[in-house]
Amino acid sequence: MAEFEPKIIAFVCNWCTYTGADLTGTSRIKHATNVRIIRLPCTGRIDFMLLMKAFARGADGVIVSGCHPNDCHYTSGNFHARRRWILFRSLLNFMGVDARRIIFSWVSAAEGAKWAEVVNTAVKEIRALGPYDEYKNLAPIRASWRTEHAG
Amino acid sequence: MQDKIIQKAKELLSGGAVQVVIGYGQGTGDRVRAIFIQKPEDAGRLIMDGRCVQNLAGYLMKHEVRALGRAAIVARMPVLRSIAQLMYEEQFKDSDVAVIGISDANELVDLPDLNALKEYVRANPLKLTPEEQAEVDRLDAMTREERWAFWMEETSKCIKCYACRASCPMCYCARCTVEVNQPQWISVPSHDLGNLEWHIMRAMHLAGRCVNCGECTRACPVGIPLRLLNQRIIADIADNFGEEEDYALAAFKPDDKEDFIR
Incomplete structure (x- = not known):
């Protein structure tokens, strides 16, 4: 049987991590291809509902990444985001949702190598955890059916 | 306690300071429910006892209640906290609401305006029991x-x-x-x-x-x-x-x- 390939959605900010991921490419650093990047203006814009949506639509893991503290393009977006993540992560854990499947990181525009490392580590960890069937099976319609028929 | 609230409600209504007092009154069976007193002579219907736990602050946000005019609200600690948070969210101005505050020790608290309310809430931070x-x-x-x-x-x-x-x-x-x-x-x-x-x-x-x-x-x-x-x-x-x-x-x-x- 082929090895399980996790589907991971990365929500990243435009100014640091997205640019950093770009640098990973221009630096010709290879990394796992399981990650689909969604670019948002700022980590402050990464609504927790987006993460819920990713899982509902069949993601096995999620990466959330943005500018290091004090480096936010909008001065304080990541500080506000960090407070929300602290509460959100704790709430998910309290509800029994597998918070290990959400990986948070700070990756700056200069850290192309770090992004590759974050992606590779995330893929390795999520692969070890296996598919997130527990969550996918909550939907009344199988996630696989939706992927095949609704894209 | 109940008498003091009735007294206060009467004063507020007859003096014209407020047009409506939101408090607890007799409901179906043994229950209490929210009542809206608009005349001083009706103030006697107000009840205050152990059953009065509903958070009435939500009514302050209803346009049907707002249409009645300036309101006074019978407010235990959770209601006071709600009002403080709603003020933080700029849902009403200092002058919109009067409170008949009741402390956790079941004493009437004198809160002449909403700034006093804010101070009172700050002095009693929210903690889980x-x-x-x-x-x-x-x-x-x-x-x-x-x-x-x-x-x-x-x-x-x-x-x-x-x-x-x-x-x-x-x-x-x-x-x-x-x-x-x-x-x-x-x-x-x-x-x-x-x-x-x-x-x-x-x-x-x-x-x-x-x-x-x-x-x-x-x-x-x-x-x-x-x-x-x-x-x-x-x-x-x-x-x-x-x-x-x-x-x-x-x-x-x-x-x-x-x-x-x-």
Whole structure:
């Protein structure tokens, strides 16, 4: 049987991590291809509902990444985001949702190598955890059916 | 206690300071319900006893109530907290509401205006009772799989009636995310996914705003202990961010501590 390939959605900010991921490419650093990047203006814009949506639509893991503290393009977006993540992560854990499947990181525009490392580590960890069937099976319609028929 | 409230309500109404007093009155059977007193001679209908736990602050946000004119509200501690938070969210001005405040020790508190209310609430920061904390800790002590099973069992009872939302003074958005369908954030039917999403969203949108009045849990027709979710967040805010701010999620410290960001 082929090895399980996790589907991971990365929500990243435009100014640091997205640019950093770009640098990973221009630096010709290879990394796992399981990650689909969604670019948002700022980590402050990464609504927790987006993460819920990713899982509902069949993601096995999620990466959330943005500018290091004090480096936010909008001065304080990541500080506000960090407070929300602290509460959100704790709430998910309290509800029994597998918070290990959400990986948070700070990756700056200069850290192309770090992004590759974050992606590779995330893929390795999520692969070890296996598919997130527990969550996918909550939907009344199988996630696989939706992927095949609704894209 | 009850007499003092009636007296105060009479004064406020006959002096013309307020047009309506929101308080508790006799309901069906042995229950109390919210009543809206508009004439000084009706003030005698007001009740204050152990049954009067409903958080009345939500009525201040209803346009039907606002249309009655300036209101005074019979306010125990949770109601006072709700009003302070609603003021922070600029839902009304200092002069819009008068309060007949009642302390936790069941004494009438003199709060001449809403600034006094704010000071009073700040002086009494929100804390979980030892029993409430113990219940949160009990769930924390379970394994993740046990917690998942617990909440799956509890939320499977949910019929998506949104009584928790309707009863909550803080849930006043004209259009709740749950009704947004472009995109459809929350799965509509009350199946496992939709229920889980709803309860996560409700707790998160109340993070830092919830005053732990318990109205959601009392309103729930199927007895989901959804208040636990809010209490988890209240404890987290106290542990991680301290108690200085009026609204923890509108503030930050550059050195907020966490241990999970890589």
